[in-house]
Amino acid sequence: MSSLGLQATGAALEAVDRHVPTLVEDRVASRLAQKDHTLWGPAAEEEASQRLGWMDLIEDSRALLPQIEQLRRELQNEGITRIVLAGMGGSSLAPEVIAATAGRELTVLDSTDPEMVGNVLAADIQQTALVVSSKSGSTVETDSQRRVFEQAFTDAGLTAGRHMIVVTDPGSPLEQTATEAGYRQVFTADPTVGGRYSALTAFGLVPTGLAGVDVAALLDDAEEAMEMLRDDDVDNLGLQLGAALGGTTPLRNKLIFSDEGSGIPGFADWAEQLIAESTGKEGTGVLPVVVHAGDPETQSPLAEAADLLQVRLVAGPEDRDDEESLEPRTGDHAIEVFGSLGAQLILWEFATAVAGRLLGINPFDQPDVESAKAAARGLLDSPAEQSPADRTLNGMDLRGPADIIDAEDLASVLRGVAQAVPADGYLSIQVYLDRLGMAEVEQLRPALASLAGRPVTFGWGPRFLHSTGQYHKGGPAHGVVLQITADSDTDLEIPGRPFTFGTLIAAQAAGDASVLREAGLTVVQVHLTDRRAGVAELLGAVSSA
Incomplete structure (x- = not known):
C-alpha cells in the first residue's frame, strides 16, 4: 500500500486539536468498528443500525473476486470487451474513479440526455456488456438505460440476456427482473451498505473488475488502512480528517477540492457525493466544491474567505519531486491528504461518518x-x-x-x-x-x-x-x-x-x-x-x- 497521510493547517488544525482528544475519549473509532449505531444520537439510530456494513465488508468483497474474474474471461473469450455501466450516484462515481486510476476503460452512463444515451448506445453494441447497477432497481435513470440497451441488443440480433449483468441488493425488483429475463449474471451486495459507502462492495468491484482493474489490490490497501482506523488514538487519520471536515468553528462549510498530483483522477467527484449527500441536511452541512489547482477558489482573496477550507489531494512522499510541497502556506486553512485509492476510499467514508457526529446529523440518510x-x-x-x-x-x-x-x-x-x-x-x-x-x-x-x-x-x-x-x-x-x-x-x-x-x-x-x-x-x-x-x-x- 502506498503511504497514507494527512496534514492540517489553520482552522483545520485547530479543529483537529480541539475534537480528536474527545473523539478518542468517547471511543468513537472502536465503537464505529463495532457498528455502534448510537454514535449519531437517538434520531439516527434506526437508520444507522441498517447502514454500517461498510465497516467489515472486506471478507465478503474478496469472495466476489473469483466470480468477477471468471466472468471477465468468459466475456473476453466471446469478444465482449466493452463494459458499459448504467448506474447513478454511488453506483457510478466510485467505479468511474477506480477505473480511471487504473487506466482501464469503463463507459459510465449516468445520464438521461438522449444524445449521450444515443452515443453510448451506438458504439460497438456487438462487443458490449451492460452492467446495470442499482440497489433498489427502481431508479428511473438506470431502469430506462436497462430497457433501451436490452432492446438494442435484441435489435442487433443478439441474445440480450447474455450481454447483461446486474448488481443490486438481494430481493430487489431488479434481481427479480434479471432472473426472469435470464440475464447473464446477478451479483448481490450487502443491503446494510448505503450507496455512497458502497465503493468497495460489488457496486464498485464488479464493473471495474470486468474492465480489468486489479480490485484485489484495492481491497488490500483498504484493509490495511482499516486496521489504523479502528484505533482510539490521536494519530488516527480518520478521526483527524473527520474533525477537520465537520469541526471548524465557525463552520467552514465550503470544501474547495483541488487535485495537486494525487494520481487518483476524479476522486474529488466521488468525495463530493459522499460528503454533500451525507452532511447536507437540517439546514447545515459541508459543500464540496471541485476545482482545478489555480482556479479562483484556490487564489487570494477568494481562497481566504472565512467559510472556505482548502482540501488538497496530493502525491505521497515517495511520488513527490518537491519535498517542500507539504509545507504550510502562509495564512492557510487547509487539509492535504495523500494515499492509495483503496486506502483513501475507506478513510473518507470513515471521516464523513465522524464529521456527521460533530455536525449533529445522521450521515446515512438523504431526506431531500x-x-x-x-x-x-x-x-x-x-x-x-x-x-x-x-x-x-x-x-x-x-x-x-x-x-x-x-x-x-x-x-x-x-x-x-x-x-x-x-x-x-x-x-x-x-x-x-x-x-x-x-x-x-x-x-x-x-x-x-x-x-x-x-x-x-x-x-x-x-x-x-x-x-x-x-x-x-x-x-x-x-x-x-x-x-x-x-x-x-x-x-x-x-x-x-x-x-x-x-x-x-x-x-x-x-x-x-x-x-x-x-x-x-x-x-x-x-x-x-x-x-x-x-x-x-x-x-x-x-x-x-
Missing part, C-alpha cells in the same frame, strides 16, 4: 433527494404544457427573477447571476447535457467564480441529483442556481414507458428547479434551442462579462 424525484414523477405522470419563458434572448429561453434576466444582453444576465450570490453563499451550475460530448461547458465554472467572488459548483444533470442535490435542498439556503437545459436533435424511446429520454430529462430539470425555488434558492433557467451554438454563446458571453 426524494423531493426532486417526486416532482419529476409528477410531471411525467401528469404532463402539463410548458409555460412560456419569462424572456427569450438570442434564441435562449430564460426563466428567473426579472432583475437578473431582464438585463440588456447575455453577458449582463450572467453577471447578474454571479452578483446575486450572497456573501456567505455559493453558485451552483447545473447542466443537463451530454457530459461525454460537451465537456467544454465546464469552462463556465471558473469564469463565473471570478465574477461572483464566491465558490461555484458544477453538476451534470441528472447525476448531481444523487449527489450535491441533497445539500442544495437540505443544507443552508444560501445558494444561487444557474440551470442549463437544451433541445436535442434526436430523442430516444424508452421501451415499455410512455415517455422518451428527452421528456424524462426535461421533467427532471423542471421538477428540481421547482423544488429548489420552494427551498428558498434563487434559480435562473437557461434553455438552449441549439445546444452547441448556445454553449458557444454562453462561453463567449461569460468571457466578455
